[in-house]
Amino acid sequence: MAIHELKPSPGEYSYVFGGVAPRLSVKPGDIVKVSTEDCFGGRVTHQDQLPSEVVPFSELNPVSGPIEVAGAEVGDLLAVHFVSIVPARSTAISSTFPHFGALTPTHETAMLAAPLEERVWFYDLDLDSGTATFRARRSDHTLRLPLDPMHGTVGVAPAGGETRLVVTPSTYGGNMDTPEVRAGATLYLPVNVPGALLSIGDGHARQGEGEVCGTGLECAMNTVIAIDLVKGGAPAWPRIESDDFIMTTGSTRPLEDAYRISQKELVDWTSDLTGLDTLDAYQLVSQLGLAPAANVCDPNYTMVAKLPTWALGAAKAYGGVHQRLRAAAEAYLTR
Amino acid sequence: MAIHELKPSPGEYSYVFGGVAPRLSVKPGDIVKVSTEDCFGGRVTHQDQLPSEVVPFSELNPVSGPIEVAGAEVGDLLAVHFVSIVPARSTAISSTFPHFGALTPTHETAMLAAPLEERVWFYDLDLDSGTATFRARRSDHTLRLPLDPMHGTVGVAPAGGETRLVVTPSTYGGNMDTPEVRAGATLYLPVNVPGALLSIGDGHARQGEGEVCGTGLECAMNTVIAIDLVKGGAPAWPRIESDDFIMTTGSTRPLEDAYRISQKELVDWTSDLTGLDTLDAYQLVSQLGLAPAANVCDPNYTMVAKLPTWALGAAKAYGGVHQRLRAAAEAYLTR
Amino acid sequence: MAIHELKPSPGEYSYVFGGVAPRLSVKPGDIVKVSTEDCFGGRVTHQDQLPSEVVPFSELNPVSGPIEVAGAEVGDLLAVHFVSIVPARSTAISSTFPHFGALTPTHETAMLAAPLEERVWFYDLDLDSGTATFRARRSDHTLRLPLDPMHGTVGVAPAGGETRLVVTPSTYGGNMDTPEVRAGATLYLPVNVPGALLSIGDGHARQGEGEVCGTGLECAMNTVIAIDLVKGGAPAWPRIESDDFIMTTGSTRPLEDAYRISQKELVDWTSDLTGLDTLDAYQLVSQLGLAPAANVCDPNYTMVAKLPTWALGAAKAYGGVHQRLRAAAEAYLTR
C-alpha cells in the first residue's frame, strides 16, 4: 500500500471529465491525499464579490486529477473510499448564482422573468466544535450548523470518447452533489477508459438535500481516499456504500427519470445480492427504500435510492470491498 | 374535549374529496377514533387474487369521512394530529398493479411496451414485536421489517367546487403517500369549504420513500386523531410538523415541480418563523433541508421538504398548536 | 334534426365540468347554437384593467352548458362537430397573468423569482377581412393577423364522480387549448356519465401553438355545433378529426408524457383503422405524424398527434361520422 499526494498548483486543476492526461498514477489498494479547491477556484474572497463576475461558468468546480489507476480496464468497477474529508480553510462560501438553482429561471428552465438576486454568504468553520456559522445578510440572525464534509464532484472519464464539463453529473459520476459522499463511504464508479482517470473536487462543509439554491458550503478540502478495483461487473450508474446503506444514483431530467434510474438500479442490486427475483426485489425496495434528492439544480438532476444493509443478511457487495477499504482507512487513520 | 367514533360500514366509505355530505361533526380540540379500510376495500383476501380483477380503479383507496369541523372557514388552517395508528388486521397486502407504479408504463407515462406482471404479497403483522414479515413469492426468502404505520391519504374538500378522486394528491392533501404522516405528527391542511370536510384512509403498516411499486403495506387501521383549527393564514399546500421537523409538501408533475413547490413553501415558512428575509431563508434551507420523495406513482407526484425544528430557535409554528395537540394526545393515551 | 339555442345569461355560466345540472337537452343529430363568453367573463373592458384584479381565478373560463345528449351512456363516444365559430364582439383580449404562462414562475413551477408583469392587449377584429389587429403596448407597431376562431375549452363530465375546474384539460376534454378545434373539425369525447353533459367556452379568435403567454385572442363567440353519438368504443382520451387529419390528444405533465399519450393513442387508432399490427402502425406514425403543442401553460399540458387521412386509404373513423356531420353542417349553413 503506497501513500500518494496530489496537490495541484493553481494552473493544474481540470474542468472536464475525460480528455485530460493523468497527473498521478496509483495502484489498487493505494491511498491518496488530495487537495481540492472550492467550486469558485478560490477566487471569491469576500462577501461583496459576485461569483458570476469573478469566475467564468466554464471554470466553476475545478477538480483535482485525473488519477490513473493501474490495471483498470473498461467494464471494471472503481471503488473510491473516503477516508477523511477536512476543510482546508476556516471559511466556506455559499451563494445564489444568476440562472442557477431550483427556484429561479435558468438556462434550461428558460423564462422571460428576471432571475433571483445574486448574494454571497460566508460561513466561519470551527473544526473543534464541528460547526459552521450561518450569518444572515439582511438581519443579525446567526445559527451554528453541524459540519458534514463531502465532495459534490467525483467522477471518471466518460465512455464513448466524451469529454464533459465537471458541472454535469451522469453515468461517469461527476457533479452528483449528494451528501452521501462523505468520509466513511465508498463510491463505486464504472471504468470507461483504461486507467479510469478519477478526478475529485467541489467539497462542501455541508449541504442540504437537493442543493436548492445551487451551492453548498463550498470549501477547499484536504481529503484522503483509498482506492480499489473490482474486475468486471461495472454497473451502468454510480453506486455508494456506507456501513448502513447500499445506495444507487440516477442523474438525468426530469427528476422522475433520475428517480426511476436510481430505483431500478437499487432493485437490480438488491436482486443480485439476495437472490430475490426482480419483482420480489422491487417489492422489498418499495417498502424499505429511502429516496432523497441529491441535486435539483445541476444540468442533470440526481436522485439517490437507499436500502439498509441489514436487509441484505450476510451478503456483501462486490466481495466485501467496502469492508476491506473501511478497515484500511481505519489502519491509515490510527497509524 | 369530546371523543368521537367514526366506523363506516361497508357502504359508507367515500371515494372522492369534496361533494360528499359530512358523516360526523366535531369541534376543534375534539378527538376522533377512526376506522379505515385498506386501499383495496378489504376485497383482496388471498395472495392469488389479482387486485385489478376484484377492485375497480375508481373504488381504490376508500376513505372514512368526511368529518365536518365546526367553525372551520375558507382560509383557515385545519390541524390534524395523529395520536395513534394501529393495524386493524393481522395481515397487510402489497401488490404491483397494471399500469401503476414508477417502473412500468402507466396511463400517463403511456407506452406500447407491456406493463409489469401483477403480483400480490401478504405480510404477517406482529404488533408485539412491531414487525411485518416479507415473504418472497418466487423463493423462500423472508425478512422482518419494522412497522411504521401511517396514512397515505388524508385530505379535505378541494377549493373551487372541485370533487377529486381520492388517488390524487394536491393542494387539499389527498393521496400524498408520505411516511411522515405517522403517529406523533400533525398534518396542516388549508380549509377550502365551510367545515373543512376531512377524510382519512389508505393506511400503510409501512412504506418506502417514493412508494415505487405503487403500494405500501396496505392495511385497515384503527386510528385516533386530535383536531384543531387555526383561524386564517392557511398555506397554499399541506404542511406537516413533528417534534423534530417542520415539513412542507408539493404534489404535481414533473417531480422537479413538486420539489420546487415543497422547497418554496419551506423557504416561506422558515422566513415567517425566523424573520429571515427570503434569500437568507433560501440559503438556510439549502444547507439544512432534507428532501425525500413521498410518492412517485400517483396521478400527482409528491415531494417533502424538511427543516429540523432546532434551527428555528424558540419559534413555534401556528402559535404552538402542534405542541398543544401533542400534549392532548399524551393525555388521551395515558388517560 | 332539431335546432337548439343555448344563450346563458350572466349568472348561468358554469366553472366546472361535472356536478352541474343540464341546461339543455338534445338528441344525436341535433344542432345547437351556443353563445360563449370570453375567458374573463366579459369583465375586462379596457386595456388598463388587470385581469387578476377583476376576475377571481376560479371564475376564469366560464363555459356554456352542460348540454345533455339523449341516449349517451358511459362508454359511448360523443361527436361534437363545429359548424361555425364567429366572434361575437369586435374586440378580442389577450394578457399575461401573474403566475400563468410558460415563461414565468407559476403556482406549479414555483420559484422565488418574481413573476412577469401583467399586461393586456386589445385586438380589433374585422370579420370582413378576416383579421385581428395586434397593437404593441410599448411602441407603435401594429400587425394584422388572420382570424382562425376556435374553442379552447370543450368537455364533458369526468368519470368517477369527479368535478373539475374548467381550466384543467384531461381525459374528459376541457381546456386543451388547441387551435385544431376550429370550424370544420369534429371533436370526439368519451362519455363518462349518462347524457354526457357537454360544455363549451373559451373562444379564441386565434392562438399560437402552445399558448405560451397563457391566453389567446380571448373572445365571446357565436358558435354552431352538430352533435352525434357513437355507441360504445370510447377512446381513453379526446380525439379530433378534420377533412385532412385524424388527431389524438394527451393532457398531463411533464410535456413528454402528454406527447406519449397522444402518440400511443394515434398508433392505436391507426392500427384500428388500417389493420396494421401495433409495431407497423408505430412505424407509420413515426414517419408521417405531426406533433404540435396545444398548450404548455394550463394545469395539464396538451400535445396533439396528427396523421393525414390520405394515409388511411378508404378507412373512415367511427363509421364515417365526421363525414356525415360535415354534410349536415353544409346543409345547415346553406339552408
Place this chain on the structure above:
Amino acid sequence: MAIHELKPSPGEYSYVFGGVAPRLSVKPGDIVKVSTEDCFGGRVTHQDQLPSEVVPFSELNPVSGPIEVAGAEVGDLLAVHFVSIVPARSTAISSTFPHFGALTPTHETAMLAAPLEERVWFYDLDLDSGTATFRARRSDHTLRLPLDPMHGTVGVAPAGGETRLVVTPSTYGGNMDTPEVRAGATLYLPVNVPGALLSIGDGHARQGEGEVCGTGLECAMNTVIAIDLVKGGAPAWPRIESDDFIMTTGSTRPLEDAYRISQKELVDWTSDLTGLDTLDAYQLVSQLGLAPAANVCDPNYTMVAKLPTWALGAAKAYGGVHQRLRAAAEAYLTR
C-alpha cells in the same frame, strides 16, 4: 466561391462533436458537396438483421466532418444553407431499437418492464416520383410516402472543451432530428471554437415530428451545403431560417424545458428583428407561433418554435444572409 467535396471513406467518419481534427477547410461563401452515411453506418443490409447486433451504440450516427471554416471565431454565427439533400441509395431503413424511442422503457426512462421488440423496415425510394414505399412487416399493407429529405444531425464543436457523442442534441446543434433542416433552409449555429468544426450526418428520407419510434427513414445522402459566417452575435441555441419561417430550437429534458428555451429564443429574436419590447414580442409569438416537436427520443428532446417571416415586415435576420445563401444555391443548382 470554391466548391469542395467531402467523401469520407469507411474509417473516416466521426462519432463525436469536438475533439476531432478538421478533414476539410473552407471559406465563408464556399460550397461543399458532402457524402453522409446512414445512422447505422451502412451495416444494416437486410430486414432480418437487428441493428443492435450489428452496430455498437457509440457508433450510431456517424458524421462527415469536421469542416473548418476560415475566420470563424468564438461568438460568431455559422450559417449552413442546405442547397440539396439527395438520397444516395435506393433504400432507406427504419427500426425500433431496444431501450430507444418514446413509447418504450429507455436507459433514462428506466423501467423494470421489458422494452419493445426490435423490428426493421426497408423502404424503397423512388427519386423520380419522390416517394418512399412503406411495407408493413406483419401484413401486406403498403403505402407511398412523399420524400422530404433532411439531416437529423448537424453541429459544431461544443463550448468549454466538451466532446459529445453525436446522438445528443444541445446548444451546439447535434442530433436535433427536426424535419425543418431540409433543402432550402439555413441552419444557424453558434461558433464555440476557432474554425467552428462543422459535422453533418444522419440523413432521413423523411421523418415524422417527434421521431417517436427513434428513427426516421435512415439513408445515406449526397448533400450540398453553402457556408457563410456572421461575425459576432451568436445566439445561445441553434436557429433555422426558411423562406417562410424563422425558427428557434431548444434541446433538453423535460420536454417543457425544451419548449421554454425555443419559445424564449423566438421571443428574443422577434424582439431583435422588430424592435418590439420583450412582452410585446411575447404576445405576438403567443398568437402567431407554431410549436412542433422535433425529437422526443434522443438524450435531449428538441422542440422547434416558428414564426412566419411575413410577420417581421421588411426585417431580415442577420443582414439577409439566408436570402444571399438562397441566391447562391440557386446559382449553383442552375449553373
